[in-house]
Amino acid sequence: DIQMTQSPSSLSASVGDRVTITCRASQGTDNYLAWYQQKPGEVPKLLIYAASTLQSGVPSRFSGSGSGTDFTLTISNLQPEDVATYYCQKYNSAPFTFGGGTKVEIK
Protein backbone atom coordinates (compact mmCIF):
# COMPACT_ATOMS: atom_id res chain seq x y z
CA ASP A 1 0.00 0.00 0.00
CA ILE A 2 1.09 3.57 -0.68
CA GLN A 3 2.10 5.50 2.42
CA MET A 4 1.48 9.25 2.71
CA THR A 5 3.95 11.29 4.78
CA GLN A 6 3.27 14.89 5.72
CA SER A 7 5.69 17.43 7.09
CA PRO A 8 5.89 19.23 9.34
CA SER A 9 3.51 17.68 11.85
CA SER A 10 2.85 21.12 13.27
CA LEU A 11 3.81 24.72 12.63
CA SER A 12 3.25 28.14 14.10
CA ALA A 13 3.20 31.21 11.87
CA SER A 14 2.12 34.83 12.00
CA VAL A 15 -0.93 36.32 10.36
CA GLY A 16 -0.01 37.24 6.80
CA ASP A 17 2.77 34.67 6.53
CA ARG A 18 3.16 32.22 3.68
CA VAL A 19 2.83 28.66 4.94
CA THR A 20 3.91 25.51 3.11
CA ILE A 21 2.95 21.93 3.95
CA THR A 22 4.52 18.98 2.18
CA CYS A 23 3.05 15.57 1.40
CA ARG A 24 5.14 12.73 0.03
CA ALA A 25 3.72 9.49 -1.34
CA SER A 26 5.75 6.28 -1.24
CA GLN A 27 4.70 5.64 -4.86
CA GLY A 28 3.16 7.80 -7.58
CA THR A 29 -0.50 8.76 -7.18
CA ASP A 30 -1.14 9.87 -10.78
CA ASN A 31 -1.90 13.30 -9.27
CA TYR A 32 -5.01 11.91 -7.55
CA LEU A 33 -4.10 13.93 -4.49
CA ALA A 34 -6.48 15.89 -2.28
CA TRP A 35 -6.01 18.28 0.63
CA TYR A 36 -8.47 18.69 3.50
CA GLN A 37 -8.86 21.21 6.27
CA GLN A 38 -10.26 20.19 9.64
CA LYS A 39 -10.93 22.94 12.14
CA PRO A 40 -11.21 21.99 15.83
CA GLY A 41 -14.49 20.20 16.48
CA GLU A 42 -15.52 20.26 12.83
CA VAL A 43 -15.87 17.82 9.94
CA PRO A 44 -13.05 17.65 7.37
CA LYS A 45 -13.51 19.93 4.39
CA LEU A 46 -12.11 19.33 0.91
CA LEU A 47 -9.84 22.19 -0.14
CA ILE A 48 -7.98 20.95 -3.21
CA TYR A 49 -8.27 17.96 -5.52
CA ALA A 50 -6.26 16.67 -8.45
CA ALA A 51 -3.22 18.10 -6.67
CA SER A 52 -3.89 21.71 -7.67
CA THR A 53 -7.60 22.31 -8.37
CA LEU A 54 -9.30 24.51 -5.80
CA GLN A 55 -12.66 23.25 -4.57
CA SER A 56 -15.51 25.68 -5.17
CA GLY A 57 -15.80 28.29 -2.43
CA VAL A 58 -12.28 27.83 -1.07
CA PRO A 59 -10.35 31.11 -0.71
CA SER A 60 -7.71 31.73 -3.35
CA ARG A 61 -4.97 32.08 -0.73
CA PHE A 62 -4.95 28.27 -0.70
CA SER A 63 -3.07 26.56 -3.52
CA GLY A 64 -1.72 23.12 -4.30
CA SER A 65 1.15 21.99 -6.44
CA GLY A 66 3.28 18.99 -7.19
CA SER A 67 3.17 15.79 -9.17
CA GLY A 68 4.23 12.18 -8.97
CA THR A 69 5.12 11.61 -5.34
CA ASP A 70 5.75 15.11 -3.96
CA PHE A 71 2.99 17.61 -3.30
CA THR A 72 2.64 20.94 -1.52
CA LEU A 73 -0.21 22.90 0.04
CA THR A 74 0.48 26.62 0.34
CA ILE A 75 -1.44 29.21 2.30
CA SER A 76 -0.23 32.49 0.87
CA ASN A 77 -1.55 34.95 3.48
CA LEU A 78 -2.29 33.10 6.70
CA GLN A 79 -5.49 34.22 8.42
CA PRO A 80 -6.72 33.49 11.95
CA GLU A 81 -9.55 31.36 10.52
CA ASP A 82 -6.97 29.06 8.90
CA VAL A 83 -6.09 27.56 12.28
CA ALA A 84 -6.76 23.88 11.61
CA THR A 85 -5.18 20.54 10.88
CA TYR A 86 -4.52 19.84 7.22
CA TYR A 87 -4.44 16.38 5.65
CA CYS A 88 -3.38 15.09 2.28
CA GLN A 89 -5.00 12.00 0.75
CA LYS A 90 -4.34 9.83 -2.26
CA TYR A 91 -7.45 8.71 -4.09
CA ASN A 92 -6.31 7.02 -7.28
CA SER A 93 -7.19 3.61 -5.89
CA ALA A 94 -8.05 1.97 -2.56
CA PRO A 95 -6.82 2.26 0.10
CA PHE A 96 -7.50 6.00 0.01
CA THR A 97 -4.80 6.74 2.57
CA PHE A 98 -4.50 10.02 4.45
CA GLY A 99 -1.31 11.67 5.58
CA GLY A 100 -0.71 12.09 9.29
CA GLY A 101 -1.82 15.70 9.36
CA THR A 102 -0.21 19.10 9.89
CA LYS A 103 -1.50 21.31 12.70
CA VAL A 104 -1.31 25.02 11.85
CA GLU A 105 -1.39 27.56 14.64
CA ILE A 106 -1.04 31.33 14.83
CA LYS A 107 2.07 32.71 16.52
Add this chain to the structure above:
Amino acid sequence: EVQLVESGGGLVQPGGSLRLSCAASGFTFSNFAIHWVRQAPGKGLEYISSISNTGGTSYYANSVKGRFTISRDNSKNTLYLQMGSLRSEDMAVYYCATGGGADGFGIWGQGTMVTVSS
Protein backbone atom coordinates in the same frame (compact mmCIF):
# COMPACT_ATOMS: atom_id res chain seq x y z
CA GLU B 1 -29.37 19.89 0.06
CA VAL B 2 -26.68 17.24 -0.32
CA GLN B 3 -26.37 15.47 3.01
CA LEU B 4 -24.96 12.41 4.76
CA VAL B 5 -26.19 11.60 8.26
CA GLU B 6 -24.56 8.88 10.34
CA SER B 7 -26.22 7.07 13.22
CA GLY B 8 -25.75 3.99 15.37
CA GLY B 9 -22.75 4.95 17.42
CA GLY B 10 -22.59 4.39 21.15
CA LEU B 11 -20.94 2.50 23.96
CA VAL B 12 -20.02 -1.13 23.37
CA GLN B 13 -17.95 -3.59 25.37
CA PRO B 14 -14.69 -5.00 24.01
CA GLY B 15 -15.49 -7.94 21.77
CA GLY B 16 -18.94 -6.59 21.04
CA SER B 17 -20.69 -5.57 17.83
CA LEU B 18 -22.32 -2.44 16.48
CA ARG B 19 -23.91 -1.40 13.20
CA LEU B 20 -23.49 2.10 11.87
CA SER B 21 -25.75 3.65 9.26
CA CYS B 22 -25.25 6.58 6.91
CA ALA B 23 -28.36 8.05 5.29
CA ALA B 24 -27.85 10.00 2.09
CA SER B 25 -30.05 12.68 0.56
CA GLY B 26 -29.88 15.39 -2.07
CA PHE B 27 -27.99 13.34 -4.67
CA THR B 28 -28.32 10.11 -6.61
CA PHE B 29 -26.85 7.76 -4.01
CA SER B 30 -26.80 4.71 -6.26
CA ASN B 31 -24.46 6.39 -8.75
CA PHE B 32 -21.47 6.76 -6.44
CA ALA B 33 -18.97 4.84 -4.36
CA ILE B 34 -19.00 5.74 -0.69
CA HIS B 35 -16.53 5.34 2.13
CA TRP B 36 -16.02 5.11 5.88
CA VAL B 37 -13.28 7.15 7.58
CA ARG B 38 -12.62 7.23 11.31
CA GLN B 39 -10.81 9.51 13.71
CA ALA B 40 -9.70 8.37 17.14
CA PRO B 41 -9.76 11.04 19.88
CA GLY B 42 -6.96 13.52 19.26
CA LYS B 43 -5.67 11.57 16.27
CA GLY B 44 -5.68 11.91 12.49
CA LEU B 45 -8.03 10.65 9.81
CA GLU B 46 -7.93 6.92 9.05
CA TYR B 47 -9.54 5.53 5.89
CA ILE B 48 -11.15 2.19 6.68
CA SER B 49 -13.53 0.99 3.97
CA SER B 50 -15.18 1.64 0.60
CA ILE B 51 -18.01 0.17 -1.43
CA SER B 52 -18.77 0.63 -5.12
CA ASN B 53 -21.98 2.21 -6.34
CA THR B 54 -23.64 -1.16 -6.95
CA GLY B 55 -22.27 -2.77 -3.82
CA GLY B 56 -20.46 -5.34 -5.89
CA THR B 57 -16.96 -4.30 -4.83
CA SER B 58 -15.66 -3.41 -1.40
CA TYR B 59 -12.31 -2.66 0.21
CA TYR B 60 -11.10 -2.77 3.79
CA ALA B 61 -8.07 -1.39 5.52
CA ASN B 62 -5.94 -4.04 7.19
CA SER B 63 -6.88 -2.66 10.61
CA VAL B 64 -10.54 -3.75 10.17
CA LYS B 65 -10.37 -6.54 7.61
CA GLY B 66 -12.22 -9.64 8.79
CA ARG B 67 -14.02 -7.75 11.58
CA PHE B 68 -15.99 -5.06 9.74
CA THR B 69 -18.41 -5.41 6.82
CA ILE B 70 -19.51 -2.56 4.60
CA SER B 71 -22.80 -2.75 2.72
CA ARG B 72 -25.36 -0.49 1.14
CA ASP B 73 -29.06 -0.47 0.31
CA ASN B 74 -29.59 1.74 -2.71
CA SER B 75 -33.36 1.47 -2.35
CA LYS B 76 -33.02 3.16 1.05
CA ASN B 77 -30.14 5.48 0.13
CA THR B 78 -28.25 4.09 3.10
CA LEU B 79 -24.73 2.86 3.78
CA TYR B 80 -23.91 0.49 6.62
CA LEU B 81 -20.88 -0.61 8.58
CA GLN B 82 -21.27 -3.79 10.62
CA MET B 83 -18.51 -3.80 13.20
CA GLY B 84 -17.56 -6.90 15.19
CA SER B 85 -14.87 -8.04 17.63
CA LEU B 86 -14.51 -4.44 18.68
CA ARG B 87 -11.31 -3.36 20.40
CA SER B 88 -10.31 -0.27 22.35
CA GLU B 89 -8.38 0.94 19.30
CA ASP B 90 -11.64 1.04 17.31
CA MET B 91 -12.90 3.85 19.53
CA ALA B 92 -13.33 6.83 17.23
CA VAL B 93 -15.68 9.15 15.43
CA TYR B 94 -16.83 7.36 12.29
CA TYR B 95 -17.57 9.43 9.21
CA CYS B 96 -19.13 8.41 5.93
CA ALA B 97 -17.92 10.36 2.92
CA THR B 98 -18.25 10.43 -0.83
CA GLY B 99 -17.10 12.40 -3.79
CA GLY B 100 -20.56 12.36 -5.32
CA GLY B 101 -18.93 11.85 -8.67
CA ALA B 102 -16.31 14.51 -8.18
CA ASP B 103 -12.70 14.13 -7.14
CA GLY B 104 -11.81 13.57 -3.54
CA PHE B 105 -14.22 13.24 -0.61
CA GLY B 106 -16.27 16.40 -1.01
CA ILE B 107 -19.27 15.31 1.04
CA TRP B 108 -18.96 14.23 4.67
CA GLY B 109 -21.42 13.33 7.36
CA GLN B 110 -21.22 14.86 10.81
CA GLY B 111 -19.83 11.65 12.29
CA THR B 112 -20.98 9.20 14.95
CA MET B 113 -18.92 8.32 18.02
CA VAL B 114 -18.12 4.73 18.89
CA THR B 115 -16.83 4.11 22.41
CA VAL B 116 -15.37 0.71 23.25
CA SER B 117 -15.11 0.21 26.98
CA SER B 118 -16.10 -2.21 29.71
